[in-house]
Amino acid sequence: MPNEIKNRVAESKLVVFDLEDYYPNEKIIDIDLAQWLEGGFVLRETDFRNQLNLFSWENYTDTLCFLHCSTDAVVPAWAFMLVAKHLQAFATLVVQGTKKELLIQYYVEKLITLDYTFYQDKPLIIKGCSSKPVPPEMYVYVQQKLQPFAQNIMYGEACSAVPLYKRGK
Numbered sequence: 001m002p003n004e005i006k007n008r009v010a011e012s013k014l015v016v017f018d019l020e021d022y023y024p025n026e027k028i029i030d031i032d033l034a035q036w037l038e039g040g041f042v043l044r045e046t047d048f049r050n051q052l053n054l055f056s057w058e059n060y061t062d063t064l065c066f067l068h069c070s071t072d073a074v075v076p077a078w079a080f081m082l083v084a085k086h087l088q089a090f091a092t093l094v095v096q097g098t099k100k101e102l103l104i105q106y107y108v109e110k111l112i113t114l115d116y117t118f119y120q121d122k123p124l125i126i127k128g129c130s131s132k133p134v135p136p137e138m139y140v141y142v143q144q145k146l147q148p149f150a151q152n153i154m155y156g157e158a159c160s161a162v163p164l165y166k167r168g169k
Helices: 045-054 077-087 099-111 137-146
Strands: 015-017 027-032 063-068 093-096 123-127 152-156 162-166
Touching (some): 063 077, 063 099, 077 093, 099 137, 123 137, 137 152
Parallel strands (some): 063 093
16 A cells, blocks of 8 residues: 555664663662661660561561661661661662662662673664653663663664664674
8 A cells, every 4th residue: 555654663673672671569668767766866776776676577578678867867887787687588679878779779780680682783772751760870871781782772762762872884
C-alpha cells in the first residue's frame, strides 16, 4: 500500500536501555537514629545498646534501609555501624545517608554486575523519561558503562533523542 503508515522507530535496530528496569522492588525504609536518643539528642551508650537489642529487626527483612538522624545531634559513626550490624541479617542493603544515596549505591551494585556485551556495536538509546525517582547521577554512570560497547548512544525517547556518542570508523 502506498499510503501505509510505517513505524520507523519500531522497525529500527535501536536498543533501549531503561534505568527504571533496575529500580528496586524492595521496600525502601528510612531509619532515624533520633528515636533511640534521649530527647532525640543525647546518645547514652548503654541505653542505646539496650534499645537496639530489644528492637524488632525482623520487620526489615528484604528491605533497603537508609540510616540518618533527623535532629542536630552529634551521632558517632559507631552508632550507625551498630544499627547496621543489627540489620545485617535482615535488610538487603543498608546505607548511612539519604534515600538518594541509597538508590545510587543500589544502582551501582546492580549495574556493575551487568554483562554489557549485548550492546556490542548496536545503536542505543538511554531512555530519559522516568516515572520512578532514578537518581540523575545514574545516567552518567550507565553511559560510561555502555560507551565501550555501543555503536552510538542517544538519550531521551526514540522520537526526540539527543545524540551523545558515536564511535569513529
